[in-house]
Amino acid sequence: TINLKYPDDFVASSAHLQPDIKIDKSDVIFVGYGVVAPEYGWDDYKDVDVRGKTLLMLIGDPPVPDPKDPSKLDEKMFKGKAMTYYGRWTYKYEIAAQKGAAAAIIIHETEPAAYPWQVVRSSWGKENFELDNPNKNMDAVSARSWITFDVAKKLFADCRQDFDALKKSAITKGFRPVALNAKARIDIKQQIRSFKSHNVIGKLEGNDPKLHDEYVIYTAHWDHLGRHPELQGDQIFNGAIDNASGVASLMQLAVAFTKLNPPPKRSVLFIATTAEEAGLLGAKFYAEHSLYPLEKTLADINIDGVNPWGKSHDLEDLTNGNSTLDDLLGQAAARQGRVMKANSEPEKGGFYRVDSFEFAKAGVPVLHLARGIEIIGKPPEYGKQKRDEFVAKHYHQVSDELDPKWDLSGAVQDVQLLFEVGYQVANGDKFPEWKAKSEFRVRHEAMLRK
Structure with missing residues (x-):
C-alpha cells in the first residue's frame, strides 16, 4: 500500500x-x-x-x-x-x-x-x-x-x-x-458550485459598408489563480505578468484604434477572456458560441504576458509561421529594425497553452508572439536568464507581482507591432490563410464554406 x-x-x-x-x-x-x-x-x-x-x-x-x-x-x-x-x-x-x-x-x-x-x-x-x-x-x-x-x-x-x-x-x-x-x-x-464568469468584449465598428461585418479579434485573458487560503503568508495570485499585462495591452490597443480617423474598414473586437488558467475555457466558449460568425473572422491576435525587461532586437513567433499572419508579423518587425525568430522553446508547447489555440481549432488564423530575449543594452544572456527566472520563480506563484524595476519599453514595442498587424488585416484585401503545413488549414477551409 x-x-x-x-x-x-x-x-x-x-x-x-x-x-x-x-x-x-x-x-x-x-x-x-x-x-x-x-x-x-x-x-x-x-x-x-x-x-x-x-x-x-x-x-x-x-x-x-x-x-x-x-x-x-x-x-x-x-x-x-x-x-x-x-x-x-x-x-x-x-x-x-x-x-x-x-x-x-x-x-x-x-x-x-x-x-x-x-x-x-x-x-x-x-x-x-x-x-x-x-x-x-x-x-x-x-x-x-x-x-x-x-x-x-x-x-x-x-x-x-x-x-x-x-x-x-x-x-x-x-x-x-x-x-x-x-x-x-x-x-x-468535491463541493460543486455554479456561477457565471464573463468574457468582456469591446467592439469598434468598421468603416466600410461592405466589410464592417467582418472581424479582427484581439484577445487577452483577464483571470489568474485567485486566492489560495491554505498558503502561509501571501495568499493572493495577482498575475501581474500573467496576465494583467496582457489586459493592459488589450486596452491600449483599443484606445489606439479608437483614435484612427477614419476607423478601419473591418470591425475590431477586443475580448478579455475568462478562465484561461482553467483550460482556455473563455476562449473555448467564444469559439463554440461566437457572438459574430467565425467564418467572417479574419484573425485572432492573442496577448499573454509582455516583455518587462526593455526593448529587444528580436521577437519570437509562437505560432511558428503556420499562417500568413506570421508573414505580416515578420514584415512589421523588420520595419521596427527587429528580427523575427522561430520559437526557441518549441518543446514547451506554448502554442497549445494560450487562448489563440481555441480559435485555431475552430479554423481562425491566429497570431501569438513571445518575448524577445536579445535585450538592447544588456549582455547576450540577460534576456534568457530573466525569462527562465520568471518561469522558475514567479510563473503561477504569488510573486508574479508588479515590479518597479520593470522597463516596459519592450512591451510598448511589441504592442505597437501587434497594432500594425491588426490594422493591416482590418484594412487588407483578403483573408489571412493557414499554410499547407498547418493542421488547421482543412478546418479553416471548411469554415469558409459555410
Whole structure:
C-alpha cells in the first residue's frame, strides 16, 4: 500500500459535476505516453481494453531518436523537438476518456512539462473550473491526476518493474501497455458550485459598408489563480505578468484604434477572456458560441504576458509561421529594425497553452508572439536568464507581482507591432490563410464554406 500526500506527492480532481467520486480496486496500467497518432503510425494503447482501469502515462510527446543521429530527435515523428498537441495533458485526459478509463494519472517531469511541480501544485491544488454542459461532463475520466516523478519511480519499484526500462521502451512504436500488478483507490469529495464568469468584449465598428461585418479579434485573458487560503503568508495570485499585462495591452490597443480617423474598414473586437488558467475555457466558449460568425473572422491576435525587461532586437513567433499572419508579423518587425525568430522553446508547447489555440481549432488564423530575449543594452544572456527566472520563480506563484524595476519599453514595442498587424488585416484585401503545413488549414477551409 502506498499512501500519497496531497499536494506534495500528487494532485487530483474530477470534471464530473457531482460531489463524490469513488474508484476502487481499479487495475493500474502503464500506457507509455498515452498517445494514439495514426499519422505517425503510433498507438500506445494497441488493442488493450482499458475500460475501468487507472492509467499511468508520461507527459509530453514520445521523444523518438533520429535513426541517423540518436543524439537528436526524429523530425518526422511528432515534429522532433517541437511539442505537438499529443504532448499536452489535455489530450492525454481526452484520449483516456475516449478509451473508457476510470482515471488518468500523468507522471510529472519538469523538462517535458515545461514547468516545475510547484506550478502543477498551485494550479491543480485548488478550486478547478469546468464549462457546464447537459451531460455534466460524465464523458470525461472520473479522476484526473498528476504524480511526481519520484513517486512514480517508487510505485514502479514496489511493483517490481524497471521504470527506466519501461520509459525507454515507450519511445518505440512497438510499446504495449504494461499492467503493474497494482490496484488504485481514489476517493474525491468535491463541493460543486455554479456561477457565471464573463468574457468582456469591446467592439469598434468598421468603416466600410461592405466589410464592417467582418472581424479582427484581439484577445487577452483577464483571470489568474485567485486566492489560495491554505498558503502561509501571501495568499493572493495577482498575475501581474500573467496576465494583467496582457489586459493592459488589450486596452491600449483599443484606445489606439479608437483614435484612427477614419476607423478601419473591418470591425475590431477586443475580448478579455475568462478562465484561461482553467483550460482556455473563455476562449473555448467564444469559439463554440461566437457572438459574430467565425467564418467572417479574419484573425485572432492573442496577448499573454509582455516583455518587462526593455526593448529587444528580436521577437519570437509562437505560432511558428503556420499562417500568413506570421508573414505580416515578420514584415512589421523588420520595419521596427527587429528580427523575427522561430520559437526557441518549441518543446514547451506554448502554442497549445494560450487562448489563440481555441480559435485555431475552430479554423481562425491566429497570431501569438513571445518575448524577445536579445535585450538592447544588456549582455547576450540577460534576456534568457530573466525569462527562465520568471518561469522558475514567479510563473503561477504569488510573486508574479508588479515590479518597479520593470522597463516596459519592450512591451510598448511589441504592442505597437501587434497594432500594425491588426490594422493591416482590418484594412487588407483578403483573408489571412493557414499554410499547407498547418493542421488547421482543412478546418479553416471548411469554415469558409459555410
